[in-house]
Amino acid sequence: MSEAYERERQNNSRLDELASKVSALRGVTIDIYDNARDQHVIDNSNEIFSSFSTSLKGSASRLGRMA
Numbered sequence: 001m002s003e004a005y006e007r008e009r010q011n012n013s014r015l016d017e018l019a020s021k022v023s024a025l026r027g028v029t030i031d032i033y034d035n036a037r038d039q040h041v042i043d044n045s046n047e048i049f050s051s052f053s054t055s056l057k058g059s060a061s062r063l064g065r066m067a
Helices: 002-066
Strands: none
Touching: none
């Protein structure tokens, strides 16, 4: 009976260790996802500002020709 109890205790201990590692991996995965999403927002903002800059240059050029 003692040997079975010891094995069960070891299994529970290893299960707790595994749960801790899975939790840490989940946290890292969430951080990677958040960073990727933030990078997408930054890239999208960069594209929007670039497009705005091009439009503004075109408008300024047209105004210069009108003056």
